[in-house]
Amino acid sequence: MLSTLSNTSQKYRFLVVIYCFMPNHLHLLLEGDEHSDLKEFVRIYKQITAFDYKKTKGTKLWQRSYFDRVLRKEEDTITLIKYILENPIRWGLTTDWISYPYLGSLEYLKDDFRKSLL
Numbered sequence: 001m002l003s004t005l006s007n008t009s010q011k012y013r014f015l016v017v018i019y020c021f022m023p024n025h026l027h028l029l030l031e032g033d034e035h036s037d038l039k040e041f042v043r044i045y046k047q048i049t050a051f052d053y054k055k056t057k058g059t060k061l062w063q064r065s066y067f068d069r070v071l072r073k074e075e076d077t078i079t080l081i082k083y084i085l086e087n088p089i090r091w092g093l094t095t096d097w098i099s100y101p102y103l104g105s106l107e108y109l110k111d112d113f114r115k116s117l118l
Contacts, residue, residue, distance in 0.1 A: 001021060001049055002019075004045060004048050004049055004052075005019060005028075005045065005106070006106055008041055008044055008045045008048070009030065009041065009106065011041075011044075012032075012036060012037050012038075012040055012041035012044070013032060013033060013035050013036040013037075014030040014031065014032045014036050014038075014041060015030065015031040015032075015106070015107050016028065016029075016030060016105060016106035016107060017029040017030065017031055017077075017081070017105060017107055017108070018081055018084050018085070018103070018104070018105050018108075018113070019103065019104060019105070019106070020084045020085075020087055020088065020100075020102065020103040021102035021103070022087060022088065022091065022093075022102075023091070023093075027084045027087060029077070029080055029081060029084060038068060042066050042068075046061075046062045046066075049061060049062075050062050078116075081113060084103075085097040085103065085113060088100040088102075088103060098110050098114065
């Protein structure tokens with residue numbers, strides 16, 4: 001999942017600021033530019049990962065659509081990063097987001113988030 005995320009984000013010109021794989025959903029904070037194509041990025045990412053998942057697990061992975069929104073202010077970005085970091089804690093999967101193995105960034109270290117959010 002992570003290597004496909006890296007390859008697909010590069011192909012469709014997105015920086016993966018933060019990701020968090022949860023048991024039944026995925027959170028992504030992406031940064032794009034005028035040449036980025038979110039619709040195509042999501043379509044291809046879901047297609048590749050769903051195919052691999054179905055081949056190994058025999059079941060469907062993704063729902064049909066996705067939810068997205070555009071962040072316009074830096075405060076919104078910080079609020080969203082905190083929400084994503086705390087999601088595994090809210091679900092009772094960990095007591096400290098830094099130790100959750102399915103959360104990270106393709107651009108930053110986890111320690112960068114800790115330092116910038118304090």
